[in-house]
Amino acid sequence: MASIQTRPRKDGAxxxxxxxxxxxxxxxxxxxxxxxxxxxxxxxxxxxxxxxKVAAVAKIRKDSTAPTVSEVVKRHIDLLRxxxxxxxxxxxxxxxxxxxxxxxxxxxxxxxxKADVIDWLHGPIAGEPRNRPSTIAQxxxxxxxxxxxxxxxxxxxxxxxxQPCQGCS
Numbered sequence: 001m002a003s004i005q006t007r008p009r010k011d012g013a014x015x016x017x018x019x020x021x022x023x024x025x026x027x028x029x030x031x032x033x034x035x036x037x038x039x040x041x042x043x044x045x046x047x048x049x050x051x052x053k054v055a056a057v058a059k060i061r062k063d064s065t066a067p068t069v070s071e072v073v074k075r076h077i078d079l080l081r082x083x084x085x086x087x088x089x090x091x092x093x094x095x096x097x098x099x100x101x102x103x104x105x106x107x108x109x110x111x112x113x114k115a116d117v118i119d120w121l122h123g124p125i126a127g128e129p130r131n132r133p134s135t136i137a138q139x140x141x142x143x144x145x146x147x148x149x150x151x152x153x154x155x156x157x158x159x160x161x162x163q164p165c166q167g168c169s
Contacts, residue, residue, distance in 0.1 A: 002045040004038050007031075018042050020050045028052060057103075064108035070099050072109050 002020035009015050016038035019029045032038040044055035067075070077091045099105040104112065104120035 002042040002050060004035075004042055018045070020045050020052075022050055022052055024051070024053075060111050061106065061108060064111055066108040066110040068105060069107055069109055069112060070095065070105035073099055073105075 002018055005017045005019060007015045007017055013033065014035075015031050015033055016035050017029050017031045018038050018041045019027070020042075022028045030038075030041060032041070040059075041055070044059055045052070048054040048058055073095055074092075077088060077095070080088065080091075095105075102120055102123070104116050107116060
């Protein structure tokens with residue numbers, strides 16, 4: 001449970017210190033001059049088990065207006081032209097099995113990093129390891145095209161840096 005301490009400053013203004021006990025790092029604090037920011041941090045910490053890392057990810061997701069990776073991939077599948085019979089169903093099964101429940105699937109496209117993609121490629125999904133070469137080859141073959149499509153559809157800007165999925169295998 002995080003708490004807010006009101007502290008007077010030498011110049012007469014008031015600062016607000018958010019104090020919490022992080023499971024990984026012990027007692028932590030952050031000081032703000034704006035009470036609203038302090039309250040927002042306290043609320044995020046309380047909602048995310050007093051983990052600053054988890055709260056920071058939740059805030060990034062909340063503040064982004066871009067669609068999630070899962071939404072972009074589903075839109076990409078919907079826009080495929082002349083798919084072979086069964087292709088759409090197969091792609092939707094792959095999305096449900098590998099993207100929807102993952103952290104990458106919940107991340108806004110404009111906030112995806114190379115580390116996110118690597119963690120997704122090599123992390124377990126539903127208790128099953130995904131690091132089998134055949135699984136990675138199937139998923140990785142589709143993901144870069146979707147990421148390039150997210151730039152084309154203006155979910156990511158060209159100046160946002162390199163495509164996060166390049167060179168992740």
